[in-house]
Amino acid sequence: MPTDSTAKYPDALTDATADAVSGAATDTGARRRVLVTGATGYIAGQLVPELRDRYDARLLDVRPGPDVEVVDLLGTPASELAEYFQGVDTVVHLAYHRPDGEDPQTRYDGERRNVDLMQRVYQLALDHGVRRVVAASTNQAAKWYEQPYFAGRRDRVGPEDYPRPDNFYGWAKAAYESLGFLYACGSLGRALEVIQVRIVVPREIDPENFVDQPAHRYVRELAGYISERDLRQLFVRSIETPDIADEHGVPFHIFYGVSDNARKFWSITNAREVIGYAPQDDSERRFAADIARLLHRDTR
Ligand SMILES: NC(=O)c1ccc[n+]([C@@H]2O[C@H](COP(=O)([O-])OP(=O)(O)OC[C@H]3O[C@@H](n4cnc5c(N)ncnc54)[C@H](O)[C@@H]3O)[C@@H](O)[C@H]2O)c1
Numbered sequence: 001m002p003t004d005s006t007a008k009y010p011d012a013l014t015d016a017t018a019d020a021v022s023g024a025a026t027d028t029g030a031r032r033r034v035l036v037t038g039a040t041g042y043i044a045g046q047l048v049p050e051l052r053d054r055y056d057a058r059l060l061d062v063r064p065g066p067d068v069e070v071v072d073l074l075g076t077p078a079s080e081l082a083e084y085f086q087g088v089d090t091v092v093h094l095a096y097h098r099p100d101g102e103d104p105q106t107r108y109d110g111e112r113r114n115v116d117l118m119q120r121v122y123q124l125a126l127d128h129g130v131r132r133v134v135a136a137s138t139n140q141a142a143k144w145y146e147q148p149y150f151a152g153r154r155d156r157v158g159p160e161d162y163p164r165p166d167n168f169y170g171w172a173k174a175a176y177e178s179l180g181f182l183y184a185c186g187s188l189g190r191a192l193e194v195i196q197v198r199i200v201v202p203r204e205i206d207p208e209n210f211v212d213q214p215a216h217r218y219v220r221e222l223a224g225y226i227s228e229r230d231l232r233q234l235f236v237r238s239i240e241t242p243d244i245a246d247e248h249g250v251p252f253h254i255f256y257g258v259s260d261n262a263r264k265f266w267s268i269t270n271a272r273e274v275i276g277y278a279p280q281d282d283s284e285r286r287f288a289a290d291i292a293r294l295l296h297r298d299t300r
Pocket of ligand 1: 063198
């Protein structure tokens with residue numbers, strides 16, 4: 001049975017997004033069909049139980065896992081992948097190819113595969129009538145801005161700031177985010193709806209890892225923390241909000257994936273406005289005892 005999440009998630013911010021909390025079914029009343037790529041991975045581990053509960057979910061990964069169909073989304077001919085995309089309402093793209101090696105050329109070549117993987121998902125989605133693609137991205141698409149932030153020369157980083165990656169991983173995400181706009185703006189025919197979620201710190205923060213570190217390293221984790229329930233809410237509302245057209249009519253958005261952290265400097269105002277994201281957690285409260293110990297030590 002699909003879960004009615006109305007009670008589960010807090011009120012959406014605007015009337016326009018209020019319907020999103022009861023959108024587990026489509027307009028026809030059928031359970032939404034959702035295809036999840038990278039379904040054996042870490043982020044999928046946080047999302048899949050909820051996605052399976054709410055939707056008619058199909059799980060794909062190149063690695064086996066419970067109820068996961070083993071499919072290589074890069075190595076398989078597109079014609080053989082069509083069946084996975086037909087009839088799907090939303091693709092949740094979490095697949096990520098982990099490059100081997102550290103030298104710049106190897107990193108570049110490896111991350112290029114992630115751009116190729118994302119492009120395949122967009123194109124298959126466009127070709128086979130998928131309404132929306134919701135993909136995992138990362139703050140690393142604009143990670144360089146952390147330098148002026150911590151140097152006191154910048155107060156905030158928002159999704160509309162020009163991407164400024166400082167590593168190949170972030171570069172690939174910036175590349176596939178902008179490719180998403182191309183698919184969403186309608187220049188290829190139908191406008192494919194695209195949301196990119198720049199997840200920051202999707203894990204509980206272990207203070208022991210920061211005891212001997214400069215304080216700003218720990219502060220950065222607190223600023224970027226996203227709890228499991230907030231991550232689930234962000235993806236569910238990204239899938240279910242009926243209308244995500246921007247002021248120009250283009251259904252494309254980048255949302256930062258952070259909780260309502262007191263120390264956050266990545267902006268979530270557009271996620272609040274467009275999909276009614278209303279995070280329930282704040283790292284300041286969640287880790288209050290650790291913060292007191294690490295950041296407010298009496299050093300006299
Ligand atoms: N884990 C984090 O802390 C974090 C933070 C920010 C953003 N993200 C983003 O979230 C996404 C998922 O990350 P993750 O940590 O779950 O990664 P992960 O490596 O745990 O999972 C990725 C999954 O994709 C699968 N995969 C790789 N190539 C594939 C292919 N060709 N076909 C099908 N499946 C394939 C892998 O087998 C793996 O199970 C990535 O885009 C990542 O950049 C993760």
